[in-house]
Amino acid sequence: MSRTQPPVLSHPQRIAINGYGRIGRCYLRALHEAGLAERFRVAAINEPADLASIAYLTRFDSTHGRFPGKVEAGDGHLLIDGQAIAISHASTPEAVDWAAHGIDLVVECSGQYGSRAELERFLRAGCPRLLLSQPGNSAEDVDATIVHGINDASLRAGARLVSNASCTTNAVVPVLALLHRELGLENVLLTTLHSAMNDQPLIDGYHHADLRRTRSAMQSIIPVSTGLARGVERLLPELAGKVQAKAIRVPTHNVSAIDMVLQFSGGADAARINALLRSAAEGAWRGLLAWSDDPHASIDFNHDPHSAIVDGGQTRMVGARLANLVVWFDNEWGFASRMVDVTRHWLERLAQAREA
Ligand SMILES: NC(=O)c1ccc[n+]([C@@H]2O[C@H](COP(=O)([O-])OP(=O)(O)OC[C@H]3O[C@@H](n4cnc5c(N)ncnc54)[C@H](OP(=O)(O)O)[C@@H]3O)[C@@H](O)[C@H]2O)c1
Structure with a gap:
């Protein structure tokens, strides 16, 4: 009809x-x-x-x-x-x-x-x-x-x-939007560490046209293709041409992480980055974004409804403009x-x- x-x-x-x-x-x-x-x-x-x-x-x-x-x-x-x-x-x-x-x-x-x-x-x-x-x-x-x-x-x-x-776009876009607005982002490199999915077999099998997805999900760390860079640019056109992404499937059942390498156009420092993200998590984006500096492992976020949880203890700087951040997310429940x-x-x- x-x-x-x-x-x-x-x-x-x-x-x-x-x-x-x-x-x-x-x-x-x-x-x-x-x-x-x-x-x-x-x-x-x-x-x-x-x-x-x-x-x-x-x-x-x-x-x-x-x-x-x-x-x-x-x-x-x-x-x-x-x-x-x-x-x-x-x-x-x-x-x-x-x-x-x-x-x-x-x-x-x-x-x-x-x-x-x-x-x-x-x-x-x-x-x-x-x-x-x-x-x-x-x-x-x-x-x-x-x-x-x-x-x-x-x-x-x-x-x-x-x-x-x-799920990955939902996890990174709030963090990138905030840091670009406050500090100015010049380049962004994202690596998703994603738990296994049903498009992978438990042991090697003819399961997928992508050869790497024919391999046992629970035996290997498996790089796969990702549309995350395009997904981010769709939501944040101001970052067009500045984002690259990779995805790696890891042998866990649920909860994923994104390792973010961020080059700022001006000076930044880990304390300021953490303070900005923490304040958003406790204010405007409460319920969507969370912040923690406890010593986490991925399982801590199973059944967590947030789009992303910033692991404040993992924020690092090389010099004044290059930062490395980790966010966690329950790829099933958060999404x-x-x-x-x-x-x-x-x-x-x-x-x-x-x-x-
Ligand atoms: N899992 C995640 O973490 C996650 C997060 C965000 C977004 N997503 C997206 O959500 C979608 C589903 O992912 P999933 O992990 O839920 O996959 P899934 O566990 O494989 O679920 C898909 C279900 O749809 C069924 N199905 C297949 N063809 C169908 C059709 N033509 N009509 C109705 N049902 C059909 C499948 O049955 P058969 O198994 O018999 O084919 C299966 O039960 C994908 O696009 C994925 O990228 C997944």
Whole structure:
């Protein structure tokens, strides 16, 4: 079904999740843990896996622990605290009757759709609007790319295709935006140390077209490609041409770090950098950015909802203009929490626009 105008919002607002893997499940759970599951009700999930496995992996999670509620498999439904979520197993957007579920927003977490042509298939199939758990292939493939706390104002109520950027973009953009504004950045080199993902096999296997992603995730440190530099420049065009990035997968299950090499245009020092970031973490960006100088290991941030936690004890300088910083982030939970924030912001803005 093709639509020119999205339908009026339902109450409570109804969400569908397409692709119920790590991010899809964290999103549902983050809605529950934030006390928002009544207001933003997940009414449908489309995922290839069978219902018994969907219920099982909702209930038990090796990384985030047991689901904080009663989870059961019904007849074509997942039941959470008695509330039914319709389950379908389609491999294409056209094979799901989104309109029949009265969906206000589809949260696309399969990782299979990055171009506007692919994403518009959801709109033609009856989805009024879609929030993507990855960057669009290019900036033009979506109506907006939002890093919550940075550019929410550019999210127009009438947008149809919105990207939540990547977990790494959410982690670095607040830090870079602040330090560029206060101290002036000349060059930025980012190295992501990212925990393993489901696009890697446990032992060597024909799992991916990228040869390095055919290698055992738990045996090696594995360099992979990354679009982080482009992602940062999309959000901070003032840094265009000044950012490079590398990504390395490491054999942990969750929580990642970004090692940042920052060249400032003028003088800087570690104490000033830490003071700026700490003050933002305790003030304007409380809840998004955190700061700590405890002696951390990555596991300390499992299930942490912040976009980034600055490890103040790791800030170093070489001379007066070259700094090295480390930020931690829960690549699953932090990112899913931002998807919940953007959901809330977008649908509330839309409701206000409709009432005005
Ligand atoms: N994990 C992270 O840390 C993280 C953080 C930020 C963003 N992301 C992004 O979020 C997306 C999902 O990542 P993930 O880690 O959640 O992956 P995942 O655990 O592999 O989950 C993806 C799920 O989608 C299902 N799926 C595949 N094709 C589908 C289709 N056509 N329609 C509906 N469902 C489909 C997959 O089923 P099969 O396994 O049967 O194919 C799988 O269950 C990716 O774009 C990733 O880059 C991930």
